[in-house]
Amino acid sequence: MITPEVTGVAMGGGPGLPLLLLGPSLGTSATALWSAAASDLADAWQVVAWDLPGHGHNPDVPGEGFTMAELAEGVLDLVDRVQSERGDAGGAFAYAGVSIGGAVGQQLLLDVPARVTRAVLLCTAARFGDPSGWHERAALVRSSGTPAVVPGSAERWFAPGFLDSHPEIGATLLDSLQAADRFGYAAACEALAGFDVRARLGEVGTPLLVIAGEDDIAAPPREGRLIAESVQHGRLVVLPGVGHLAPAEAPERVAQLVREHLTTGTSPEGRLHAAGMRVRRKVLGDSHVDRAEASRTEFTDEFQDLITRYAWGEIWNRPGLDWRSRSLITLTAMIARGHHDEFAMHVRAARRNGLTTDEIKELILQCAIYCGVPDANTAFRIAQSVLDELDEDPEGTR
The missing domain is CATH 1.20.1290.10 (AhpD-like)
Structure with missing residues (x-):
């Protein structure tokens, strides 16, 4: 088994707080992707992010490729090191990951479910398209380097208009892609090519929040919906005007959702909301619910939660009438x-x-x-x- 080296990046909060681990998207660095959102979470958690091999602060580039399970093992090794320093070796932790970081999150939930207390998966999928596309991208990057995929990533990563309105954020993220090691990037592509846990999602019992970007081309909301509806306790939130890198595009909203889920995800209200969302989708259909969720605002959030919990989770879920x-x-x-x-x-x-x-x-x-x-x-x-x-x-x- 090949266990790639995974480098941790401290993002705030002290060791006396619960541990929250943040995972990256392919081609990004932890700092570029998560800094803004992490700053809003460091009051309640010790926030540690991790970088893929050859990305960000991680100089290690494995001589061979690795699977998603092997990458997850490397992430768990990082957690063990952090927890040894904290004095709670082998303890549980919360997790949030984007794209390939979300894939690692799914792998951890399947392989070491007792270690993950709650999880948030962002802009991710249980299977990322046709494996041949990932092998082709790996071959391209090995031969030409990561600059060859910068134009395509600029189109896939961001919602329309984001690069024009936030050029500095976009430039930082695209710079991290251009600086990534080509062999580390290619190895991650091949891990994505072999990743498919759709048949095992029903095993996941950890309370799970899935966040999707309405304008995400790489992992459309339907992929997040599949995960949320297949696990035992899942909920999907679709963010309007957001593409593939939600923590960078909508950091305050992402931080708010992560905070709410990590602190209330196992409450009776959280379970009632999850049950209500499942009934709501079955009765009204995915298209209607997706449109309604995409139109949510901070002003209407609490009303929408009320309707989902009590109209759909309570009344429509009662066994007395079909x-x-x-x-x-x-x-x-x-x-x-x-x-x-x-x-x-x-x-x-x-x-x-x-x-x-x-x-x-x-x-x-x-x-x-x-x-x-x-x-x-x-x-x-x-x-x-x-x-x-x-x-x-x-x-x-x-």
């Missing part, structure tokens, strides 16, 4: 109260829950008598439009 029955009740309430936008949304949900067009028609006819003909007239108009749309787009992706 989802078909709950759809019938909800459609009736929307007609009676004149909530037209919500009615349209729940017509889509009703179809997902198995109601037929004829059953929806019968419900509206019933409401014509008990709620009023004008209300039913409006309901028929809205339902017809939604049902026509669903005939054209059955998955409701528009």
